[in-house]
Amino acid sequence: MYAFEFTRPQTVAAAVAALKGADAQALGGGQTLIPTLRQRLASPARLVSLAAIAEMRGVAAAGGVLTVGGGTTHAAVAREAAAPFPALARLAGRIGDPAVRSRGTIGGSLANNDPSACYPAAALAAAATIVTDRREIAVDDFFRGLFATALATGEIITRVRFPIPARAAYAKFLQPASRFALVGVFVAKSSAGVRVAVTGAAERGVFRWTAAETALAADFRPEAVKGLRMAAEGMIGDLHGSPEYRAHLVGVMTARAVAAA
Template sequence: MYNFEVVTPASVADAVAALAEDEAQALGGGQTLIPTLKQRLAAPSKLVSLTGIAEMKGISTDDAGRICIGGGTVHADVAAGVPSYPALAGLAGKIGDPAVRNRGTIGGSIANNDPSACYPSAALASNAIIVTNLREIAADDYFLGMFETALDEGEIITQVKFPVPEKAAYIKFEQPASRFSLVGVFLAKYADGVRVAITGASNNGVFRWTEAEAALSGNFAASALEGLSASADDMIADLHGTAAYRAHLVAVLTKRAVIAAV
């Protein structure tokens, strides 16, 4: 490690002001950032901890019936606090290990947009709204590519709003050591159609499998996916699996997600 300053603002406004200073970076649960600092892949001179901001924590329901989760809410609280959306709770309960689940935050995960992270698939499949200190961003407009998002410099995720679907499921084929998704499929059925989001598979990060969405919106059954395959183009290829293997997993896990949701 190296020397840096840590500040602990008590409000979003104070955090935004601190992040406006040169070489300042936001710190959520630190499950991604701290290892990055240890490897000297980033070297901010100031970390702005968001863990002490009470207004960024907690789970509630708004007038539209959406589940509203504060950006600073840890995974363990999401796992225990959203019984009306069991697929989302189940996703949170399978992230990492207990230490990670009690430190990592939903806002940090979505802000980082790791290509193998779980929450981005939930947000994209749920057509969630990412709320920041400045604006509200639809999930379809938020995720721009691997580690890329629509967030501007110094912008903070304060809340994520999830519309509750009629049916949903999350199926993850995890890498045993890291427990990240080798491939993860989040499927959500709403009155106006089905959304299917894939994580862990693509070099472009989380994405919607629109062909599967069209098939399932017409017939919400695993049989609707027969003969449908995901393209291996732009799929991740590494020591854990080839691009073709990941494309195969996308199709297999999507069928399993339909069965689990039904």
């Protein structure tokens, strides 16, 4: 790891100030960033830890909306969202392993937008709003492809607002070595319709499977997606699975998510 200056502000305002200037990087739980720094794949001049910012932590449900602080750990979401939004709690409780879940945060996961991460699927399917230190971003405008988001340099995710769906579930086909999703599908049904978000599968990162959404809006049963075929074009191909395999899994995991919702 290259040397860097380290600061640990107590407030969002202080963190935003510390992130100004050349080559500063926010540090959430560090479960991706610290291994990345250790491999010398990144070398920020200054690291701004968000771990001491109390106002960015916590889970609250009110008026059909679940609000999760950007610095809330996966373990805390698994525990505290269990009653109001069980599908989200179960997703959080299967990220990584227990030690990773003690540190990793929802804001860090969404800001990183790993193409195989779980949280992007929940945010996209539930039509979440990403709240930052300076604005609110509808999730449909947030993800911009592989490891890219609408966040500006130095912008911090302070909260994520999830409209709680009437029915929802996440089905994850685990890649057992990394414990990321080989393919993960989050299905959410609300009065606004059905949204199906897929992670782990596509080279462009998380995406909505609109053909499945249309079919499920008419008939919310696993059978409704049986006849649908996801094209292999644009799917990830690696030693864990070919594009064709992943495309097939998208259909399988969508049906499983609907059955569990």
